[in-house]
Amino acid sequence: MPAARCEFCTAHPDREFAVSKWLDDPDERERLTLWLCNKHLARVTKAGAKGYAHDGHFFKAGFW
Numbered sequence: 001m002p003a004a005r006c007e008f009c010t011a012h013p014d015r016e017f018a019v020s021k022w023l024d025d026p027d028e029r030e031r032l033t034l035w036l037c038n039k040h041l042a043r044v045t046k047a048g049a050k051g052y053a054h055d056g057h058f059f060k061a062g063f064w
């Protein structure tokens, strides 16, 4: 079921996206899918391996 808002802002989400999420150590990542707006989808994608920082966590595209 689509979420009502983007995981990172109040915008309407555009699609569900597979991401890895971690706190300090990228090797200790959690794999999950988030509903994101196009803006945040682009930010997470562009952040690459170093991850997009949000709320003390890091997020990157894909599970690897």
Ligand SMILES: [Zn+2]
Pocket: 006, 007, 008, 009, 010, 011, 036, 037, 038, 039, 040
């Ligand atoms: Zn957003």
